[in-house]
Amino acid sequence: MHEMSLMAGMMEIIQDEARDQGFARVTKVVLEIGQLAGVEPEAMRFAFDVCTEGSVAEGADLEIEATEGLARCVSCARTFPVRACYGTCPFCAGADLRIVSGREMRLKFLDVE
Numbered sequence: 422m423h424e425m426s427l428m429a430g431m432m433e434i435i436q437d438e439a440r441d442q443g444f445a446r447v448t449k450v451v452l453e454i455g456q457l458a459g460v461e462p463e464a465m466r467f468a469f470d471v472c473t474e475g476s477v478a479e480g481a482d483l484e485i486e487a488t489e490g491l492a493r494c495v496s497c498a499r500t501f502p503v504r505a506c507y508g509t510c511p512f513c514a515g516a517d518l519r520i521v522s523g524r525e526m527r528l529k530f531l532d533v534e
């Protein structure tokens with residue numbers, strides 16, 4: 422389950438922020454997760470509960486926002502939404518696609534005390 426290591430990495434960012442900005446408690450965490458990141462929101466919630474235990478974010482609300490997957494076709498240079506990392510261009514049927522968004526996962530917002 423790679424959600425666990427992703428969340429562990431996210432917790433490091435949160436702990437660093439807590440240290441740098443001097444907040445004692447995180448009450449809400451908003452994560453942006455691309456639809457192509459291969460991350461299961463339910464597994465992410467589970468990992469969040471496990472990883473935040475005993476940390477500044479213990480008991481915080483977790484909100485997950487999905488970002489749309491976008492690909493650009495190398496042949497015709499058009500950009501379009503995709504649901505998978507592979508496929509063909511709907512305009513020219515080219516198969517050489519570059520994913521331009523939807524694979525990323527980032528910390529969007531922290532509500533702190």
Ligand SMILES: [Zn+2]
Pocket residue numbers: 494495496497498499510511512513514515
């Ligand atoms: Zn194309």
